[in-house]
Amino acid sequence: MIRLQNIEKSYRHGLSQTFVLRRVNAEIKQGDFVSIMGPSGAGKSTLLHILGMHDSAWTGEYWLHDDPIHQLSAKDRMRLQKQHIGFVFQSYHLLDNLTVYENIDLPLSYRDVKKAEREGMVADILDRFNIVGKKDLFPNQLSGGQQQLVAIARAVVAKPSLILADEPTGNLHSDQGKEIMELFRRLNDAGTTIVQVTHSKENASYGKRVINLKDGWIVDEN
Amino acid sequence: MNASAQPLIRLDGIKKVFYTDEVETHALAGIHLEIQQGEYVAIAGPSGCGKSTLLAILGLLDTATEGTYLLNGNQVAKLSLSERARVRNREIGFIFQSFNLIGDLTVFENVELPLIYRGMKAAERRERANAALERVGMAHRAKHLPSQLSGGQQQRVAVARAVAGQPSILLADEPTGNLDSKNGEAVMELLRELHRGGATICMVTHDPRYAAHADRGVHLFDGRVVEENVGTAV
């Protein structure tokens, strides 16, 4: 599904050049559940944002399915991102001005899905995540765990084949974290490919394999 | 270490509760902790365990919902807003994960800042700031802006800023969190060196390797101390 070849990213600080990612090669198969681990500053989040096409300042080759992302225009990347990817952030990033329902509806509205169809899809997700009762609340009326639940609902509503999650439990209590990880496992069982960045070995244990990064290098893969 | 001496810091039953509309979250659920003069303590634990909250309370940046905090034998809770500012300025040196240098100020001005807040004379400030920069090996970059430095260099400047005022205790919040391992190692070495020079340090980290640098490790989980052990280093 994903093939990375020689991905590199660096920043310049005055005269010195700092590499954030160095010669990263990796392959992720359909239905995989990968945890990217490593100490802070190892380049985990950067790699995730490159996968999510939020970042375009890198070199190397990135194949998603059979599309060469590294050769595509911003517009085409945008199209593929919409088609394939859902994103979950550590700090949820729900829009404060929108209700739970509207937050979940947002990605669909950007995908030109017909209104009736959208209503069905959102209602379906609200059911599956058991948050129907909260659909008219605003994010600041929810606990952190509930906000992350909504954020994941938002990430999956457009039925992406790949979910990218950046420390999804980082701001949560341990039992709330467990719930979220269980949810990921169920999504994965249902066929969604998941890549998460995490510090926690426990979280990583929900996944099928781990990519360890250190100082921008992949140090081992299992 | 003289155990009968008054500890620099003493926490008794510290609790911190956050309230949102529907839930109350116990970030800290009754912490007991003593830190002696000259000690190097590491607070470790997974994300969300409350370690940053604890550090904020130690640094007088936040107040506990419950419990007592004695700094040098004084009840912190009784201090007024401006007294707290004064204590922070004189007794505490902060080192943050994201460096938190002020972008508009030069390296030298950043280091000088806490001394200005103290009302120190310009000549003495210059002397102390330069000495601090010398200590972290950044004196040659005094006139540069933070954006011209790498992360490791910025953190060294932040350390210089923390020690310039000769505080009683250094509080470090994941000081290596935003650094690669080489630079992280260098900053840890710098802290160890300061410790050997007599500084009291309390560091938050979730990296067990760095925690091992300290005299003592305190492990938090869901707002409680679950384990204390004496490190091997020193």
Place this chain on the structure above:
Amino acid sequence: MLVQDIRYALRSLLRAPGFTVVALITLALGIGGTTAIFSIVDGVLLRPLPYSDPGRILRINRIGANGGLDSFSAADYRDLKKAATSFAAIAGYRSDIVDMTGRGEPVRINGMQTTAAFFDVFDAAPLLGRTYHEATDKPGANLAVINETVWKQQFGSNPAVIGTQVRLNGTPTEIIGVVPEFLRHPQKSDVWMLSPYDIPTSPFGMGDIDGSRDVHYFNVVARIARGRPLIEGQQQLKSIGDQIARDHQGNAGSTFGGEPLASSMVANVRTAMFVLLGAVGFVLLIACANVAGLLIARGAARRRELAVRTALGAGRGRLMRQLLTESVVLALVGGAPGMLVATWTQQLLISLAPENLPRLADVTLDWRIAFFAVVATIVVGILFGITPALQSSRPELNADLKDGGRTGTARTGLRNVMVVAQVALALVLLIGAGLMLTSFSRLRSVDPGFRVTEVVTVELMLPLARFNDEQQRNFYMSVLDRLQANPVTANSAMLFPFPFGGANAQASLDVIGQPDRPPEQQVSAELNSISPGYLKASGIRLLRGRDFDANDGPKSPAAALISESAIKEFGGKDPIGQQLDMGDPITIVGIVSDARRRSLDAEPRPALYLPYTQFVLPYMGVVVRSDRGAAAVASAVKTAVAQIDPDLPIGDVKTMEQIIEESTGEPRFRSFLIASFAVLALLLAAVGVYGVISFTVTQRVPEIGVRLALGASPRQVFTQVIGQGLKLAATGVVLGLVAAAAATTLVRGLLFNTSATDPVVYGSLAALLLAMAALACYVPARRAMRVDPMTALRSE
């Protein structure tokens, strides 16, 4: 989809009430104020007159040897009319009061006696009947045209009015037409009467005036022939005038000139109007800068939101559409109260405007300009509203998500520029206003040279048709006798002209026995006709010689008083006993103190006082020194007049205080307007400073957290924020001072006794602005003091 965008836009405005309120106030004041004042400027200055080809209508002036404008004499007018070929029509006219009788109650209205071509020049279609024209109507036909208002009020809008006979000043006249209300140029008139001659009749009687070149008493308007350029007509006027000056000694040095009527009507207020227009422009600029600043701040604060939306798949076009919708919704929501403010402001301005502001009646709320102001703010809104969308380039996305939009020093910079500009512009306006107000207060404190308090004036004009010279004199003398016998009006006198009334008479000061002066060095003196007792009633002091008394009758030797400032014209000799050449020799019998006659800001000129029995005009009035009030005086005068001529109404009754008040109406109005703009600008600038500082504080919460963690006391943080605001304001103030020094040279001509670079005005207003800025920083500074230092630690 659009409906949803609009719904989100409204909601996001509701959820940011601070931003919304400030933006709406700014928009309402900016759009409303600009629209209202521009409508006035447009009505007075810019809008063409409501006639066909209004640019072809000229006022023709006789330009004297000393460059001053003068009225026409009969002979000059006839020569002009004969020689001018570039004109389709030339008409003379003279304003008069008209007593309309023959239909019950006598009515006094304002009228105009014109030559036959008047309606060829002002070619308005009549509502009813017809107007008179040179081609069809000959002098002496006794025709009149009335205006819409008179038709409604006096004739009950009866269409049968056409063909009716009325008596106008005693002459039986046929009403042939009714013209619409808009025909009120060159000045408002109720009735237009065809002159019995080829020139308007003279108030001095037609006997020796017909054919004279020396008696100037009427005005001339003309319409340039189709296809002839303006400049050709103007050149022809000049060459005709020059030729007459060569042919006739009395015209030496004079010539003719033509000026488009619209601009000649407003010549006196043109500078003031353009200054006001400039002020409006400034306010609109400030408002735009303010909105721009607000949107920049909002854009910066929303970077995280935009980044999230992008991460969820919103394309740049989608984001732009959303921001655009918000900007337009904001501008429209702000535009509605703006229109309300415009309507109110305009009503307020018109009610405050002095009546003598020319063309005031042409002012209507101009929807084009309202539209312009709304569009201007929308464009500004869009420009700055969509910037964040344009800037949401992809490599930054990660950073935006991480730091929640805390970065963006560049945009703080742009916003700072907006604030500095606002402060500078506001200071220019403030200084302009300060100078105007200083000037105005100095004007009001000028001593006019005569008594202002407890003096009542009553106009007593006589219709020429009923009163010849002898009758006029007898009338005024008997009225005065009766008044002086009444204890209420014991201290009273006759006078022509009233000070500051616009009427005046002049004569050149030729001392018999002194060599003739060349035309350009001739000194003219203000002519006054007074009765004995005038000096006492008006508080003018007799310095030497004697006052007039009952012995200065029509048959006694001609006598005159001169004012102090005329003494220097006598070449060092004692003026008393000297004689002046005024056709007949006049002997100077006394010297009196100077008084201002034309306006408060004009220095007293040499003045000549003649006894009212010897220099009689049908335009005299009574000046009464009395502490009984205007009403008591008016009724005493009315009684006295009625006893002599029951058909004669009395004219305007005014206290001298009112006269002074009215004479300063225009500068007062102008100062008031500029001051209002300045206050508006000050408020907007304060809002701007508040906005940027408040925004900076929000943006710098983490930095402030760091500072607090390092031990900055709340007080130090407070001072820092105030200092930051003051630094911006001070930059704006310095720029504003420089700009004001450059810009106020434009208003120098409007200032009385006030330097355009008055350091007191500059200094105090700069201080005021800084104080406002400090005040505007106070709230955000308090907020900065209370920042929770914990935020410094919450790096993620």
